[in-house]
Amino acid sequence: MTEKVEYGEFYARWYKPRVSRLWWLRRRSYLVFVVRELSSVFVAWFVVFLLLLVRAVSQGEREYQRFRDLSANPWMLALNVITLFFVVFHTVTWFDAAPQAIVVRLRGRRVPARLILLLHYAAWILLTGITAWIVLD
Amino acid sequence: MAKTVVEPVRWLLFSAGGMLAAMLVPGLLLLFGIAFPLGWLDPPDREHLLAVLDNPITRLVLLALCVLALFHWAQRFRYTLIDGLQLKRHSDIINFVCYGLATVGSLVAANVLLRTL
Numbered sequence: 001m002t003e004k005v006e007y008g009e010f011y012a013r014w015y016k017p018r019v020s021r022l023w024w025l026r027r028r029s030y031l032v033f034v035v036r037e038l039s040s041v042f043v044a045w046f047v048v049f050l051l052l053l054v055r056a057v058s059q060g061e062r063e064y065q066r067f068r069d070l071s072a073n074p075w076m077l078a079l080n081v082i083t084l085f086f087v088v089f090h091t092v093t094w095f096d097a098a099p100q101a102i103v104v105r106l107r108g109r110r111v112p113a114r115l116i117l118l119l120h121y122a123a124w125i126l127l128t129g130i131t132a133w134i135v136l137d
Numbered sequence: 138m139a140k141t142v143v144e145p146v147r148w149l150l151f152s153a154g155g156m157l158a159a160m161l162v163p164g165l166l167l168l169f170g171i172a173f174p175l176g177w178l179d180p181p182d183r184e185h186l187l188a189v190l191d192n193p194i195t196r197l198v199l200l201a202l203c204v205l206a207l208f209h210w211a212q213r214f215r216y217t218l219i220d221g222l223q224l225k226r227h228s229d230i231i232n233f234v235c236y237g238l239a240t241v242g243s244l245v246a247a248n249v250l251l252r253t254l
Contacts, residue, residue, distance in 0.1 A: 019223055021222055021223050023223075024221060034217065034221055037213050037214070037216065037217040037221065038217060039213075040209060040210040040212075040213035040214055040217075041210065041214060043154075043158045043162060043206050043209060043210055044206065044207060044210040044214075044242075046158075046162050046165075046166055046170075046206070047202075047203045047206050047207055047242065047246065048242075049166070049169070049170065050165065050169075050199065050202075050203065051203065051245065051246055051249050051250075053169055054190065054199065054249055054250060055249050057183055057186045057187060057190060058187070058190065058249075058252075060183075061183055064183045064186075068173070068174070068180060071169065071170060071173070071174045072174040072175075076174075077170075077171070077174055077175070080166060080170030080171055080174075081170075081171060083166060083170065084163065084166050084167060084170065084171060087158070087162045087163050087166060088163050090155070090158065090159060090162075091158075091159040091160075091162075091163055094155050094156065094159040095159065101152075123160060124159070124160055124163075127160045127161060127164070128160075128161075128163065128164035131161065131164045131165060131168070132164060132168065134189055134195075135165075135168055135169075135181055135186075135189070136168075136178065136181065137181055137185045
């Protein structure tokens with residue numbers, strides 16, 4: 001059944017609102033959303049940095065020294081300071097969303113969101129402490 | 138491939154990577170990226186780090202962190218491009234590039250972390 005559609009003056013076209021590519025600059029909450037999404041780029045950069053470290057350590061003393069020189073380079077330091085801002089932003093926003101994603105019931109009652117949030121921060125502090133303890137000898 | 142099969146796996150990798158990264162990355166980055174280079178703390182010598190890396194648990198945790206964090210990135214970044222820059226028309230190629238890079242990065246991570254296990 002092919003029916004020829006006549007496009008008249010009053011034909012209702014599909015409504016496709018035009019959205020600017022810079023829509024996320026219009027509101028603070030939109031900007032925060034995009035910054036949160038972009039934090040993943042810095043998480044990925046950290047993976048690269050970590051792999052460079054592990055490779056340097058396994059290759060030899062000279063390579064490890066070269067990695068340390070590289071990480072003391074002002075550009076690298078600046079990049080890592082920015083990265084730290086983004087990854088902490090990732091952690092805070094991730095934990096903020098956790099109580100909405102994790103619904104735990106104990107004896108028929110929902111565990112309060114604040115408690116779930118608190119447990120996440122406690123785990124973060126604990127794991128960071130263990131990391132530092134392992135790394136620092 | 139059936140979208141209903143792939144989609145939950147993507148979100149699972151995204152969540153696992155987001156959680157591991159949230160817990161481990163700030164501390165590690167603060168130490169190796171800022172505190173050691175700036176001399177706030179004495180950096181560990183190579184022997185100590187080799188001993189830490191000699192433990193298979195360390196390597197497995199770091200591999201899990203690398204792989205999952207990369208797939209976390211892939212999921213978030215593809216949506217940043219598709220929604221943020223209004224590139225829905227190109228979503229197939231964006232998905233291919235993001236997940237392709239995450240896969241290649243995971244193989245590199247496995248090579249670096251498991252080679253001498």
